[in-house]
Amino acid sequence: MRNVFRWWWGILLAFLLLAGLRVFLPLPFANEIIIFSIYTMGCNFLLGRVGFISFGQPAYLAVGAYATAFYLYYFGTNPYIGILLGLLSGVMVSVIVGPFFVRLRSDYFALVNLALAVIVFYLMEKILAGITHGDNGLWFLTQMSSTPVLDLTKPSHFFIFAFLVALALWAFYKYLDDSIYGACCLATKINEDKLKFLGYNNFNIRWLAFVIANTTTALAGALYAVYFGFVSPEITSPARAADPVVVTILGGVGTLYGPIVGAIAYTGMKDLISGYIANWELFIGLLLVFIMLAGEKGIWGTLEPILKKDLFRKRILPGLRGKGDESR
């Protein structure tokens, strides 16, 4: 029992704080933070655990969002089924493109992903304009029917749903971290030859990681679609391709709570800055350059060791602090 509690308490504490945000902050802001942190979690897993940097996350976001939007606009009215379809389409797309992508070197991987994002953008804006209505986007906010228990058409109920989804996801990722599979992922990042020597298949490990991360991203896309009740090609535009990477690094690469911290900081800053300056890209870019020059640990990456040491009296013996721990 004690062990179970020890495993869960970090996540529960983090999400208790997140639920506390709901009291202080306006609802749209809290919703956006939750969706954004789910979006970032996929990128964080790829970058922090498997060592793949991806500038193409908007592509998978769009896959999830458009699958949901198509269902809700043309076929049905139940938002839950829409979200489920978005999730499934994310699995499908990443299973199909995965084998081509994960064989590539990390630098090629990033570039190919970016190219994919641009292709999806053109696909949605021009080629499939008959179905997606091009730049006008699909509006289906009024078409969604109310559901019992948690009514997703109401923002306050949507918050509870997104909150539960995020909680489940974080528990899942924490479970992955503790599992043998999570260790294998880290090992592919650090020393793939050794892992191969131990009898593991690098390709399968990467492929599975790719599918997991991009399904998470697609789920975020589906949540976006249901929350706004509107999808346009804007979500996959190349100008926003850096967002998840920026937030991942801002929060701390490979840390469990980095995405949440990063999402709060990024969304908050965006809201603050866009109140004063119209084009906040300049500021975001400069901020990122500054973070990169200052060292790549990010907010949570810097805070975590301090918290662990001073607050919880949890010490890692210096001898045990290996390369694996550092790269997390």
Next chain:
Amino acid sequence: MMDAQLLISGVIFGLSIGSIFFLMAIGLSLCFGLMRIISLDQLLYYSVGAFISYSIFVATGNTWIGMFGGMAAAGLVSFGVERFVYLRIYERDITFTMIASFAILIAGVGAIKYIWGLVPRPAPIPIETQVSILGTAIPVYRLIVIGISFLVYGGIWLFLNRTIIGKAIRAGIEDVEHVEGLGINVYKLFTMTFVIAGTLSGLAGGLHAPLIMVDPQMGLNVLAFVFMVVIIGGLGSIKGTLVSAFLVGQVTSLGSLIYAPLAQMAPFAIMLLILLINLTGLYGSKLLKR
């Protein structure tokens, strides 16, 4: 199926587009070869080149002066960025520098929006005349663009093969540590390569500006195509970049003649095909581990 006139103008259009892609991709390729960085901010120097040449044209009325000004400005900006940012992060991981360069690109686009505003502006074509090739009217300006790109390729080839500095750069592409051991200051080589790359990107921007509208997002618009060129050709190879630039140009141009949306999709299909066969593109180096 397709008449000859349309085909010829399509080929010329593809060649001129390919030339622009080549001028931009060569910078990325050189930077990767020597410094092992993926410098996404070349696209910023492209925008800077286009905007400065537009502004100088508005001030003086001469497009050619504008292009030289754009080149010079792009070179200066790239020099500043190299000194202030890259010099501190060359040692880091390749993904790290890629993120930093993307940050510079985003910041630069923001700065351009701040200075010039969001409205696309038309830059005039310096030479309006057309010549007739096999009965097809071809704008001379496009031919000049193609000529300039071949001149640049020849110049780069001569520079890398016939000068001491060029030979040092080529040696650096093979093994930086040995070059350092010979007493050559590699950081000077890095700066020089980066500025050359930035200047060429600026030239590409200045040349491309009359063919399209000048707007702040222009760098992000060609981003995908430049990456396809670099990926297909293989990072770090100049010959591969030339071949793949013209390949992508032709596929874009001829593809759009057959079916308009193909222009954006066909290069991607070709890229996937080539990566399936060879993981590092046509002429890519296998030097770097994943």
